[in-house]
Amino acid sequence: MSAFTPDEMMTIAAARALSNDDVCFVGIGAPSAACNVARLTHAPDITLIYESGTIGTAPDVLPLSIGDGELCETAVTTVSVPEMFRYWLMGGRISVGFLGVAQLDRFGNINTTVIGDYARPATRLPGGGGAPEIATSCRRVFITMKQSTRGMVETIDFFTSFGHGEGGDHRRRIGIATEGPALLVTDLAIWMPDPRTREFTVVSLHPGATVEQVRETCGWEAKFAPDLAQTPPPTALELKTLRDLHARTKAAHAGPAGRKGA
């Protein structure tokens, strides 16, 4: 077993949370790597959906954008974007929405819109894209991000996508029927919402990570489950699958010379 990085552990731990029966709406970046590692290891029949309209896609390399040609070429079918959001997302066909975030709070509320005030932002971020409705229409939401006090904050600057709001039954109270954020996988730990308060709570530490490290890199006062587990380290197969995927992706995105012929 070779050594592994916290990033690799994060992606692999996130991949393990997906099952063969899932229909997963894949966000770009870290979620995309995790979803494809799941497909290439324990969940070969998982349905991966990207918001560009590709349903049941099986890319050989990770897409740089959510609309790369590879996604369409390997998909079961490709539908228009209005159809994607109406029939497939709003229609309730998606079991897991897997999102990356810029800013997150303890209740899984997500900001990808602005840092600072909306009208006079310190940093204008890309915005929500599909996320506001992914967060409320998928049965469950998984989130993956590297821990930092800039990213995991006491109060997010903008509610791009609603998680558990102020906690408890806030989703139900504003008429959202789906479960919402059910899992947070970081480079240090696995977090799950407390069954009552819905606050993200550390349930498993990755190998080598400490309670102190989790506290230092989290902007709110992190809570820990009493029966804190340790995340099993990556298997040789998981690690090889992830590294091969990254190597193929790097070669493909380097430029025409690095690409395979189509």
Next chain:
Amino acid sequence: MAKFLPLADAVAAHLRDGDTAAFEGFTHLIPHAAAHEAIRQGRRDLTLVRMTPDVVYDQMIGMGMARKAVFSYAGNPGVGLLRRFRDAVENGWPHPLDLEEHSHSAMAQAYEAGASGLPCAIFRGYKGAELARVNANIKSVRCPFSGEELAAVPALRPDVAFIHAQKADRKGNVLIEGIIGVQKEAVLAAKRAVVTVEEVVDDLAAHPNACVLPTWTIAAISVVPGGAHPSYTHGYYIRDNAAYLEWDRIAAGRETFLEWMKANVLAASPADFAHRVAPLRTSR
């Protein structure tokens, strides 16, 4: 019936100062050549509509053509933020930009409502989302049957839509294949539509259920091989991912941006796109 025109003539005929214009394409088939022609013609005061304003809207905003952007995700896909868009929003350079910001679901359905001739789109969305606080065009309605509260946004009805497609036949019927995005809806929602295509063929050889826009839905067609670059055209050439990565460096500074635009857009022509995609072509 669609008129076949050189791109400069098509843009001159159909894009005017002050227009609401949609240059659509969802990562795939982005009409870069048409947008570059609009930049060369110096159109001003535009309301630019697009779900995913990426590099090409970064260029148009940086060149001072836009008064307002209607959008749902303003990023360089897979790379990061849009630096010219940010400079306009954060610093008002080259001048301030009004924003009407939506989610993808809302934008897609607003185009669909426009194509359907409806005044608004109604859908389950924006629950708990703060965009409803900062965008006066996000409202809610109650379903008269179930009582459920639903989101409502006005239909999108651009003055003009620009899209890129694989091919047209000699009558001007257009075939779009691959990731088709919202192009059909954008064309049918717009008052006028201009399409750039890779080639003109005798027979589209389209499957009965293919995405075909009949010639009478299109105002003008221009043949521009490579016209989507650095985006891609499925079946013709692949996405120039390196160019998207490179854009991040070019757009980082106002000087480097303006120099690049001068050399690669202002002093260039639609014919240059064919050379740009030459190393990216797929075997057919």
